[in-house]
Amino acid sequence: MQVNPGLEGVVVAETAISHIDGQQGHLIYRGYDAKQLATTSTFEKVVHLLWKGHFPDGEEEKQWLVKCRQSQTLSDEMIRLIQTIPERIDMLSTLRSVLVTMENPDWPPTWEQAIRVLVQVPIIIAARYRYLHHKPIVPPRDDLSFAANYLYMLRGDEASEAHVKGLEAYLILTAEHGFNASTFTSRVVTSTESDILSAVVAAIGALKGRIHGGAPSEVDDMLGEIGSIERAESWMREKLERGEKLMGFGHRVYKTTDPRAEALRTVVQEYAANEPWFDFAVQVEQIALQLLKEYKPHRSIYTNVEFYTAAVLKAIQLPAELYTPTFVVSRTAGWIAHILEQASHNRIIRPDSRYVGPKCAKITK
Ligand SMILES: CC(C)(COP(=O)(O)OP(=O)(O)OC[C@H]1O[C@@H](n2cnc3c(N)ncnc32)[C@H](O)[C@@H]1OP(=O)(O)O)[C@@H](O)C(=O)NCCC(=O)NCCS
Numbered sequence: 001m002q003v004n005p006g007l008e009g010v011v012v013a014e015t016a017i018s019h020i021d022g023q024q025g026h027l028i029y030r031g032y033d034a035k036q037l038a039t040t041s042t043f044e045k046v047v048h049l050l051w052k053g054h055f056p057d058g059e060e061e062k063q064w065l066v067k068c069r070q071s072q073t074l075s076d077e078m079i080r081l082i083q084t085i086p087e088r089i090d091m092l093s094t095l096r097s098v099l100v101t102m103e104n105p106d107w108p109p110t111w112e113q114a115i116r117v118l119v120q121v122p123i124i125i126a127a128r129y130r131y132l133h134h135k136p137i138v139p140p141r142d143d144l145s146f147a148a149n150y151l152y153m154l155r156g157d158e159a160s161e162a163h164v165k166g167l168e169a170y171l172i173l174t175a176e177h178g179f180n181a182s183t184f185t186s187r188v189v190t191s192t193e194s195d196i197l198s199a200v201v202a203a204i205g206a207l208k209g210r211i212h213g214g215a216p217s218e219v220d221d222m223l224g225e226i227g228s229i230e231r232a233e234s235w236m237r238e239k240l241e242r243g244e245k246l247m248g249f250g251h252r253v254y255k256t257t258d259p260r261a262e263a264l265r266t267v268v269q270e271y272a273a274n275e276p277w278f279d280f281a282v283q284v285e286q287i288a289l290q291l292l293k294e295y296k297p298h299r300s301i302y303t304n305v306e307f308y309t310a311a312v313l314k315a316i317q318l319p320a321e322l323y324t325p326t327f328v329v330s331r332t333a334g335w336i337a338h339i340l341e342q343a344s345h346n347r348i349i350r351p352d353s354r355y356v357g358p359k360c361a362k363i364t365k
Helices: 034-040 043-052 059-070 076-084 091-099 111-132 146-155 161-173 181-191 196-207 215-226 229-241 259-272 276-295 305-315 320-344
Strands: 018-021 026-029
Touching (some): 034 259, 043 146, 076 111, 091 196, 111 320, 146 320, 161 259, 215 305, 276 305
Antiparallel strands (some): 018 026
């Protein structure tokens, strides 16, 4: 029996949702290039594509948008809960607690449940954020797009078109990414015929970790600690000498630059080309890539999406505490696509392990 640590190289299912070409650096959603979708489509249409396999057209698109907008609610019960959970509890744990009080969904998951979960996530995050910052909670509007509404609920007024476009590109590029740790978690939970909320809540727990969805805040911290370009090389050398990782670099699947990182860098350039912090981030990236070649010559470690996630979210003026929660906002779409696909031809996920402990230990009194 061969053991593959981290399930590397193990194919556990067939999927028609997305394809990653790790050698060439391509990401495809149902046949469409994700980078192109980021500049030509809307988040709502991409969600429809991921869930149903095609873009909505004409009447279908109208109905889809109406369903999405009508499913947005911020009940008094949710507000009470958002205000009662102790402030020391982090945003994603709060989100999990509030989500599970929404309803008791049963198996199998339905489109209606799927839409409700998707649209409630940004509402809960924005409400909690405003509560923690002693600002009045802002209910969702049904005349704004998904991306515009998220910014509106966070800020209390309408965001500029440029910020909405920047966020929308980010949401599209990070909505789906194959069998990553959190998506796989959502499929495992679904495979036991547990409900959609349990699967999403479990996925949030997996995404929260610092080497998965927690990475963009770590990138921000890293850039903050480096402080100036003169310190960059010595700071990163010290990390690598200690055997630590540089955040925002490396990927299990990509052995070249993550295409999402490239696309996000282009997006940031539009907003922040003249900002000193952007120039600094680009220079740090170049030094990091050289050092990673020097310290890990056989590993093909390149920039991943999280490095430029931190930059794009900073460019549209989101505070660092919202980086990982905003990743949850987008990735919920991908999780749900997989939850629906898993449920449509389900078999419980139950891998094997190789036992290496003793086989005949004696019980002594
Ligand atoms: C993404 C990640 C978890 C992939 O992990 P993985 O495929 O399991 O790779 P491993 O952690 O086993 O690393 C393999 C080798 O590359 C090195 N490596 C991987 N990413 C590295 C990084 N960011 N900085 C320095 N070294 C790194 C490891 O030290 C290891 O070296 P070794 O063989 O000499 O011990 C990993 O690259 C990482 O932790 N990156 C930093 C966190 C991050 O940016 N996460 C967001 C991912 S989108």
